[in-house]
Amino acid sequence: xxxxxxxxxxxxxxxxxxxxxxxxxxxxxxxxxxxxxxxxxxxxxxxxxxxxxxxxxxxxxxxxxxxxxxxxxxxxxxxxxxxxxxxxxxxxxxxxxxxxxxxxxxxxxxxxxxxxxxxxxxxxxxxxxxxxxxxxxxxxxxxxxxxxxxxxxxxxxxxxxxxxxxxxxxxxxxxxxxxxxxxxxxxxxxxxxxxxxxxxxxxxxxxxxxxxxxxxxxxxxxxxxxxxxxxxxxxxxxxxxxxxxxxxxxxxxxxxxxxxxxxxxxxxxxxxxxxxxxxxxxxxxxxxxxxxxxxxxxxxxxxxxxxxxxxxxxxxxxxxxxxxxxxxxxxxxxxxxx
Numbered sequence: 001x002x003x004x005x006x007x008x009x010x011x012x013x014x015x016x017x018x019x020x021x022x023x024x025x026x027x028x029x030x031x032x033x034x035x036x037x038x039x040x041x042x043x044x045x046x047x048x049x050x051x052x053x054x055x056x057x058x059x060x061x062x063x064x065x066x067x068x069x070x071x072x073x074x075x076x077x078x079x080x081x082x083x084x085x086x087x088x089x090x091x092x093x094x095x096x097x098x099x100x101x102x103x104x105x106x107x108x109x110x111x112x113x114x115x116x117x118x119x120x121x122x123x124x125x126x127x128x129x130x131x132x133x134x135x136x137x138x139x140x141x142x143x144x145x146x147x148x149x150x151x152x153x154x155x156x157x158x159x160x161x162x163x164x165x166x167x168x169x170x171x172x173x174x175x176x177x178x179x180x181x182x183x184x185x186x187x188x189x190x191x192x193x194x195x196x197x198x199x200x201x202x203x204x205x206x207x208x209x210x211x212x213x214x215x216x217x218x219x220x221x222x223x224x225x226x227x228x229x230x231x232x233x234x235x236x237x238x239x240x241x242x243x244x245x246x247x248x249x250x251x252x253x254x255x256x257x258x259x260x261x262x263x264x265x266x267x268x269x270x271x272x273x274x275x276x277x278x279x280x281x282x283x284x285x286x287x288x289x290x291x292x293x294x295x296x297x298x299x300x301x302x303x304x305x306x307x308x309x310x311x312x313x314x315x316x317x318x319x320x321x322x323x324x325x326x327x328x329x330x331x332x333x334x335x336x337x338x
Contacts, residue, residue: 039152039163040090040127040136048135051083052126053171054114060173072173074245076311079178085168090136096162099151103158109151110142111160123171124155140167179241181317182292182308184267189234191266194329197259197279202331204230216334224336232326237265237273240288240324242317248289250316255287256280257316261328270296271305277319277328285318286325 051062051069060072062083069078099109106112107120114121122139129135137155143166144150150167153160170176192204203217204225214230216223252258257278265273272293278286290312292305 037095038091039093039095039138043087043091043135045087047129048127049130049132050126050128051086052124052128053169054124054126055171056114056121058172059114062176071176074173074177074315076245077178078176082168082170082176089165089167090138093163093165093167095152096149096164099160099162101159106153106160109160111139111151111153113139113155122153123169125169126155140169174244177245179243181240181242181290181312182273184238184271185269187267187269187271189237189265190268191264192230192233192237193262193264194327194331195262196330197261200331202334204233204334216331226334226336229326229329229334233329234265236324236326237263237275240290240319242319243285244318245315246287246318248314248316250287252278255316255318256282257287263327266295269301270294270298271301277324279328281321281325284321286321286328287316287318288324289316 045064046067048064050064053060053062062069062071062078064070069080069083070076071078099105107118110120111122112118112120114124120141122141125136125138125140127135127137139153139155141151141153141160144162149162149164151160152163152167188206190206190208193201194204195201204214205217206212206214214225214227216225219225246255255278257276257280259279261277261279263273263275263277265275267273272295273290274293275288275290277288280286291309294302294305296302
């Protein structure tokens with residue numbers, strides 16, 4: 001127990017990842033020890049190179065380099081909090097009662113190795129260090145039907161065990177990705193230009209000095225702008241998170257991008273966000289492409305923009321329809337008649 005407490009204390013005190021790691025057999029030793037046992041006794045995360053995840057449908061990897069985890073062939077940054085939750089769970093989760101040592105029961109518990117095929121396929125998690133040595137090989141089965149818990153077994157062993165809580169293991173590449181596309185920080189959107197698929201263009205401007213309100217640059221006396229609608233548009237721009245990504249060479253018809261809305265937002269710090277949003281909803285999503293530009297001579301910000309564009313330039317992103325449809329408005333939808 002003192003080892004577990006020491007490991008967790010070190011985790012919480014460190015800014016990133018942490019701990020003391022044993023070369024081999026820590027998981028199997030847990031099966032043979034008396035008293036409380038965990039899936040993984042001790043770990044030093046900087047020694048890890050790869051997390052391999054295998055399911056019946058796909059195999060993919062998370063790779064660590066220079067303290068940053070990246071996902072699969074896309075090389076997209078992983079959500080560090082999600083990786084941290086998994087590794088902490090492996091350290092904290094106690095191995096419960098042995099359920100069976102009979103391999104014939106593995107399919108029923110969904111503890112069949114994915115490489116073996118057949119019914120009852122497990123999720124397989126492999127932790128590999130920088131010397132390509134195995135730190136942990138774990139098969140993760142189904143949830144307990146009556147009560148809490150999940151079934152697991154260690155790779156190469158026939159005994160299956162019950163753990164108290166489900167392990168936080170996403171089984172798709174996108175499930176591990178850092179979902180936020182960019183951050184405006186303390187900057188605010190000052191100008192918003194919308195171009196509809198039918199060629200209508202309008203510009204909204206935030207008057208920070210006089211009224212602290214939004215106005216249409218071509219607004220007529222008989223028209224009144226729906227300010228709350230514009231505020232929702234701006235909030236949508238500030239909090240873009242994607243559900244999926246594809247190559248930007250994906251045929252437009254496949255992702256509803258035959259017709260697009262062009263959205264340009266200019267921020268108070270000089271950043272300019274340009275976004276092309278597919279007008280057609282596909283599976284409750286709209287697919288977008290985006291690029292950031294700069295109207296500032298701030299070299300640090302410009303370098304950050306360049307790095308971001310390198311990261312996002314090859315991809316289009318699926319945004320939930322409910323969070324982005326507010327941007328897909330004709331000019332008339334923003335007006336209240338007096």
